[in-house]
Amino acid sequence: MKTCLIVDDSKVVRMVARKILEELxxxxxxxxxxxxxxxxxxxxxxxxxxxxxxxxxxxxxEFLRELRKLPEGDRPLVVFCTTENDMAHxxxxxxxxxxxxxxxxxxxxxxxxxxxxxxxx
Amino acid sequence: MNSSxxxxxxxxxxxxxxxxxxxxxxxxxxxxxxxVARSHGxxxxxxxxxxxxxxxxxxxxxxxxxxxTTNESLFFRDRTPFEQFKTVVLPKLLxxxxxxxxxxxxxxxxxxxxxxxxxxxxxxxxxxxxxxxxIEIIATDISSEMIARARSGIYSQFEVQRGLPVxxxxxxxxxxxxxxxxxxxxxxxVTFREFNLxxxxxALGNFDVVFCRNVLIYFDQNTKRQVLDGISRQMAPDGYLYxxxxxxxISITDKFQPVKGQRGMYMPTGAGGQKAAI
Ligand SMILES: C[S@@+](CC[C@H](N)C(=O)[O-])C[C@H]1O[C@@H](n2cnc3c(N)ncnc32)[C@H](O)[C@@H]1O
Numbered sequence: 223m224k225t226c227l228i229v230d231d232s233k234v235v236r237m238v239a240r241k242i243l244e245e246l247x248x249x250x251x252x253x254x255x256x257x258x259x260x261x262x263x264x265x266x267x268x269x270x271x272x273x274x275x276x277x278x279x280x281x282x283x284e285f286l287r288e289l290r291k292l293p294e295g296d297r298p299l300v301v302f303c304t305t306e307n308d309m310a311h312x313x314x315x316x317x318x319x320x321x322x323x324x325x326x327x328x329x330x331x332x333x334x335x336x337x338x339x340x341x342x343x
Numbered sequence: 344m345n346s347s348x349x350x351x352x353x354x355x356x357x358x359x360x361x362x363x364x365x366x367x368x369x370x371x372x373x374x375x376x377x378x379v380a381r382s383h384g385x386x387x388x389x390x391x392x393x394x395x396x397x398x399x400x401x402x403x404x405x406x407x408x409x410x411x412t413t414n415e416s417l418f419f420r421d422r423t424p425f426e427q428f429k430t431v432v433l434p435k436l437l438x439x440x441x442x443x444x445x446x447x448x449x450x451x452x453x454x455x456x457x458x459x460x461x462x463x464x465x466x467x468x469x470x471x472x473x474x475x476x477x478i479e480i481i482a483t484d485i486s487s488e489m490i491a492r493a494r495s496g497i498y499s500q501f502e503v504q505r506g507l508p509v510x511x512x513x514x515x516x517x518x519x520x521x522x523x524x525x526x527x528x529x530x531x532x533v534t535f536r537e538f539n540l541x542x543x544x545x546a547l548g549n550f551d552v553v554f555c556r557n558v559l560i561y562f563d564q565n566t567k568r569q570v571l572d573g574i575s576r577q578m579a580p581d582g583y584l585y586x587x588x589x590x591x592x593i594s595i596t597d598k599f600q601p602v603k604g605q606r607g608m609y610m611p612t613g614a615g616g617q618k619a620a621i
Contacts, residue, residue, distance in 0.1 A: 307500060309518045312509060323509040325500050332504045339422075339508055 256280030456493030
């Protein structure tokens with residue numbers, strides 16, 4: 223079973239995403255900000271990260287830059303999932319090493335196609 | 344709706360587009376034709392029928408077919424056909440067409456354009472290898488509304504997230520609020536035209552590759568055969584046909600045969616009846 227870390231400060235979004243990902247046979251874990259997510263990744267790298275942008279303590283983009291510096295930190299496939307839906311943010315995310323980008327609102331179909339495009343399904 | 348009105352409308356649809364509407368789909372007619380009636384200043388479906396019984400109103404007929412056809416589409420739909428096109432079909436054509444340096448592709452029911460544009464993005468990505476080649480993509484649909492949308496190349500945030508890798512979104516689209524428009528270079532690679540598949544496709548010319556995906560499912564056996572046979576006459580003997588995931592040529596026509604090991608891909612049946620393989 224592949225693992226996916228869901229990083230979002232909204233409990234509701236985490237719950238919706240978890241439901242969808244479990245449906246897609248992922249083993250999920252959750253973090254409510256970038257710092258907690260980074261600690262989780264230092265302990266054990268997940269196969270995938272579903273990542274919000276705006277969060278207290280550490281933002282998604284800061285987390286991603288730190289993640290990519292970890293040993294083997296280039297391995298997890300990172301999919302942004304955020305209300306930041308403009309070209310500049312998307313380009314910044316790709317430059318920081320994001321693999322895919324979902325603009326909220328999302329649904330199960332978008333998650334499924336994006337995850338399968340990058341070989342997670 | 345009474346059964347004679349249903350008869351009238353379903354036979355009109357069938358003749359116009361090939362769409363088969365079974366009597367259990369009466370509710371579909373009811374729900375989808377209410378707005379059509381209103382937009383044509385009519386009060387009810389009964390009035391649509393009585394208007395059309397007295398005279399043929401092309402605009403009204405087109406609105407009815409538009410309302411009843413499914414236009415759903417997405418970029419790189421089902422992924423595999425487009426992968427095959429890029430890694431198998433195109434290299435093969437570059438070899439076999441090296442003398443003429445010309446390839447013609449037909450997207451035969453293109454809806455809002457995601458299918459032909461997926462092809463033009465693939466071609467653009469490979470443009471270094473295609474220098475000096477003339478590659479035409481002709482995209483057709485029965486619906487003038489869909490053709491207009493397709494030409495505009497404008498998609499919603501939802502549509503650009505279905506099947507389109509974000510790297511291609513960044514590379515080929517411009518953002519305008521929550522709309523995304525394909526850049527002009529990619530749009531200009533496709534020629535859009537209204538075309539009804541029930542008509543003879545001869546005027547469209549000959550093709551090396553035909554995508555006819557997710558439209559035959561709405562037709563009955565006879566119409567499917569007629570459409571496939573029409574396509575076969577316009578195809579190079581070593582050309583490639585793509586159908587949708589739920590469509591096949593088997594037990595419909597012997598003009599095409601499946602290509603072994605390549606799902607959804609078909610080739611014209613060879614004169615010697617040899618097996619299609621690549
Ligand atoms: C479900 S879409 C398929 C779009 C695209 N080929 C794909 O696979 O995503 C079906 C399209 O077929 C078109 N269509 C239906 N009947 C047709 C006909 N007789 N001739 C041409 N197009 C037709 C509809 O207007 C609609 O846009």
